[in-house]
Amino acid sequence: DAGVIQSPRHEVTEMGQEVTLRCKPISGHNSLFWYRQTMMRGLELLIYFNNNVPIDDSGMPEDRFSAKMPNASFSTLKIQPSEPRDSAVYFCASRGPSGEQYFGPGTRLTVT
């Protein structure tokens, strides 16, 4: 299996622009998680889906952030408009049979 796939790996954008991050979970995994990692705040859970349905989005920082999972093999995290404080590494993870999570390589977002 290719593991969790994320794209792009790096994104540099200007403040105010829309950013879309993409994730393909491991085939057969029913839960998908979006995390943000920064030096100041560490690893934060933003939202997670179970069977394509958002279960807990309490970690989404603001209405500028939205996430979708239109099918079992694809999810997006969108930031509109982006701000410099959104600069971070964004990880997607999918859940295995014993609750373990498998992480993608991350998208490093820089907002200037």
Next chain:
Amino acid sequence: GEDVEQSLFLSVREGDSSVINCTYTDSSSTYLYWYKQEPGAGLQLLTYIFSNMDMKQDQRLTVLLNKKDKHLSLRIADTQTGDSAIYFCAERSTGANNLFFGTGTRLTVIP
């Protein structure tokens, strides 16, 4: 809520054993996990242990669980420079989907 704590830094000499410690507060924790994150990479699952076990060994890695004290440790035998990374402890309660992560311990291996 759940609280998972780790010390921030650990330095060891190459060839020595490393012991990374973790404490958690949730008494209903069922599964406990160790992840490794190398620079510029995602979190890599190293191993996990169920709460009905007190030890698990996998090659150079040994996980010890003291459920009474809510203490988890990861021992790396014969530590190599390639083991330098941040190690995260995480726990999951029965029936929960999400994991609660510690802050991570940065392991530095001195040649």
